[in-house]
Amino acid sequence: MLSENPVRSVNVGIVGLGNVGTGAMSILAGNAAQIEAKLGFPLRVRTVCSRSVASKELPAGLAGVKRTADWRDVVNDPDVDVICELIGGTGVAHELIEAAIAAGKSVVTANKELMALQGAAIWEKAIAAGINLAMEASVAGGIPIHTVLREGISGDRIQALYGILNGTSNYILTEIEKHGTAFETVLAEAQRLGYAEADPSADIDGFDARSKLALLSALAFGEQIAPTDIYTEGIRRLTPLDFQYAHKLGHTIRLLCAARETDEGLLLSVRPALIPSETILASVQGAYNAIWVRGEYGADTFYYGRGAGPHPTGVAVVSDLMRVAREIRSGSPERVSPFAHERLGAYKPIPITLQRRAWYLRFRVHDRPGIIAALANILAGKNVSLDAVLQLPSDSKDNLPFVITLETTSEQDVRDAVARMATLDFLTEPPLVLPMETSL
């Protein structure tokens, strides 16, 4: 339902009609009356673009919009004020965004990969061109974490940010935890249900979460963070047994994205970690996302919602469009680059091996006398203090699992010790090493 009053609309061109584009369009059409009431003017879809645009069914209320298969038509349309880049990837999407900026049009994007890789350069161009750039939808779809960091708690000085940022891997982990099912079985089922892709690597090996953490830590710390600055490890090696041991220790296991300030610099990682069961982060189940922010002044805040899906991510796109439209209408886009205070220089990434934490080491061995002594000797040789040895009942003498926890130790010392263990012939697989986030 579009307005009949004569106030001039702000006009949107949508490029990319996949899940997110379709979700955003259906909100722009279905929620048009309330959007106009909030803004004081209509936000109108002027053009939509996708390669298969001819065959796309548009929501009621958008039947009359222009359709094109060539994104240049959208950039060159003098009636389009804002362009939504919802193609994804780093090819055409990049070309489109640069062309839009060059044409003096503001841009709303959901593209985490491109913004994580090229964000700083794109922002520089946007600021120089005097247009606005908004990217709420690029991380944690339904959670307005960009708005929170950019405005809501901008007065605080962020010390640490923890996130569960990949819904697929969180779904897989909580299924393993709840039902004691093996990783491969849960993954296959998730693929069958459409929760995981045919090639699941981006999700389960941590690369998707890594791009998201690069963007969020840029925003939180005002520093340019490359995805490759982030130590990344996936969830393939986790077993139901690891959850049993974690529970025994009062913890659960999540694929934890962490960015934290130390005196030496920023520690950045995406990896499975033990987190205490009583923390609110541990209560995040299934395909949900969550972000925990620790500020010097505001202390802890926590944000939770759906990480993906056409409608949750569509809300992020439409909310960005509304902000950008307001700023276009007021004549002065507020260009708040996430890298705006990068010149502080206080937050350079440092190697993860410098971090000191408690550790969980899970072994599988051919059982025989002297195993604990051999392992303890290696640990002692690295000055690593053993905290506890746990062994749940098992009848598998040939592949016996047990766990050693370590007191607070540097990751480098743990890695050195584990490297020395590789020569031990009783191990049936390399030890699984997980940090214990006891300070959460």
Added chain:
Amino acid sequence: MLSENPVRSVNVGIVGLGNVGTGAMSILAGNAAQIEAKLGFPLRVRTVCSRSVASKELPAGLAGVKRTADWRDVVNDPDVDVICELIGGTGVAHELIEAAIAAGKSVVTANKELMALQGAAIWEKAIAAGINLAMEASVAGGIPIHTVLREGISGDRIQALYGILNGTSNYILTEIEKHGTAFETVLAEAQRLGYAEADPSADIDGFDARSKLALLSALAFGEQIAPTDIYTEGIRRLTPLDFQYAHKLGHTIRLLCAARETDEGLLLSVRPALIPSETILASVQGAYNAIWVRGEYGADTFYYGRGAGPHPTGVAVVSDLMRVAREIRSGSPERVSPFAHERLGAYKPIPITLQRRAWYLRFRVHDRPGIIAALANILAGKNVSLDAVLQLPSDSKDNLPFVITLETTSEQDVRDAVARMATLDFLTEPPLVLPMETSL
């Protein structure tokens, strides 16, 4: 540490140097370098005002600011761009805000009471005067819920909002729950520790939470909500026993603020309610606040943090100041009134008695035969279906507690039935009636 570069600052006058004023000042002083790096210009405290200003110690870096005991000096200072109203209450604070607006100065306020009572009128004047008004600190101190509703998820259409908005009562309830201590004992201890006021009524009778819900639902539904539109009931009658029964039913009890859309209008309440233990809202312990928002498109999002305290609330004030300063600098304050879309008229409050829910009824009786039959007869007479009868072991024949749960029933029918029960001579106190929020 103030900037030495020649970029002109935006200047702040702070009126009120209590907890929040002191917290905001210490952030403005301690975090000045990062605030300036984010803004691109300094945010400078120009004047501070309180009745006892002469004896106040100011943070390092603010030693040179002007001091006055008369708020008119701040309003009339041509060098002050933004005024922070941190006095509280509805008297002087109101006068100050109106004077600031009349003088063309933007206002940041933490005043929930005033904004809940007079917000719509104050916003109208602010918009007419072309100044900005910001009030993040007025609700749920450390949680940037205003920013989230105003911008982060502005594209969604909110269907329901649930909150735990009073830290004191949540602290008291979780202490009763954890330790099985009586309400009066926990309250006295909370008063001793400074968590509860000498006159605790505003917190434990729900009035503080009611003002907050009035503000949040105005923002969420774009409707002018008076505190008196909200059905309000406090936590005085809750006992450790109620938590035992709630747990038995898979629930806990919280002072729940609820605003939800129905076909007939808005249902608004602040009251103790049973909420399912597995929900994330149930995990909110101690003096924390939390807000759960259900949108038509974005589905559920959840926000959690400290509800009060000089620094968390100070972060809200300073973040508001930064936004307002940016808009002053860009020459066009974006005046987004929480009542901006009130003309939709779709969200009028309706009487709470129209709501239909499941119910928890806790009785205390002189035990004798026929009690359940008598109660069941009254319920049947009102067409109310009994769901279950629960009785935990007890040796108190003279004051025997038990619980009846009811299937989904209108609040009016439950009230009618309970009114009829008042005549029964075996009751030692009126039944305690709590809604069960099974749909959370």
